[in-house]
Amino acid sequence: MYQIDIMTLFDETVGDMMNESILGRAQERDILRIEAHQIRDYTLNKQKQVDNYPYGGGHGAVMQADPLYQCWKHITDTYGPGHTIYLSPAGVTFTEQHAKRLLHDYDHLILVCGHYEGIDERFIEECVDEEISIGDFVLTGGELPAMVVADAVARLVPGVLSDPECFEEESHWNGLLEYPQYSRPEEWHGRKVPPILLSGHHANIARWRRKEAIRRTRARRPDLYEKLDLSSKADQKLLREIEQEDLTEKDASLQTP
Incomplete structure (x- = not known):
């Protein structure tokens, strides 16, 4: 079974989205497992604070290393090692080829959603295997990119879609954009x-x-x-x-x- 764990501040929203439609049915058949983990559950701070002011000054706040680490450690202790990806505008731009590689090379992904001004670099150095961006723009958080990556990889897992042709003839699979499609009426x-x-x-x-x-x-x-x-x-x-x-x-x- 292919497994994707998503570290986020919005676990209910992400979890609901990832458990609907095709991906939801695949999880019911134990082909796939996608779970969202609330980072705030892993902080020792009574206020459930996961961010603080950046060293060196500047606007905004930075997500602290330890809550992220404790969440990540819970995932790896519970489900075993996973390939850890930080969704970041500073990462390599995600493509269909990346989705194929992630499916082929790993059976467990851990996706880290940043917020505010980003996350403490020390967590990235210690735990993150690669950084991925979904385009040359900035969002308010990493949840949308994480769901994009999760969906793009999950739909390629054997058995999630009814037939390989469902994705092999679509845009970017073989370098081409998809041909026009038509339905009823004539x-x-x-x-x-x-x-x-x-x-x-x-x-x-x-x-x-x-x-x-x-x-x-x-x-x-x-x-x-x-x-x-x-x-x-x-x-x-x-x-x-x-x-x-x-x-x-x-x-x-x-x-x-």
Whole structure:
């Protein structure tokens, strides 16, 4: 069973979110376990204080090392060692590849949610294995990033989703953004589902989806597009078709009064 423990000041909120829907059902089947731990429960301070003024001065407060350590120690003493991640804007930017690595290399993650001006560096030095960021921006706390990382990893655990295709065809799995998706009805507000998706011809549908994924990646994420290996004959043919379709669309737009 894959296990994720989240150290937080908002254990009820995090716990509720992580126990709903797909992840909740996976935990009921003992495929996965996600538990939120209240850091305040591990401080000796009667006021349950977990932060104090930073040495050297400055605004705000810093989460103290010892409550964090005592919470972390309870987790490791109870459930065994885990790979400890501090969610921090100073960390490495999280990607689908990181999610795959965390699933493959570890069966127990401990996610640490910071607050205020951050956490005491000494806890990071002693207990944290890596720091992860979910983007180049700052949030008021680490709970949202922790839930993002937990969800991204947990959904890859075998058995959580009904079939590997549920994530293998989605954006970022193989470097491509996902192709457009459609559902019932066939026409909505005058917009029709592409006819090929109604054809029942699975090979042609797969080819169309591949082409649209390439087209979308090139338009929206040129940084990802540059890294793609599109050297196969099939992909080269798709690229030629995309170029021709783009030219046709451009000519049509120029001719429109």
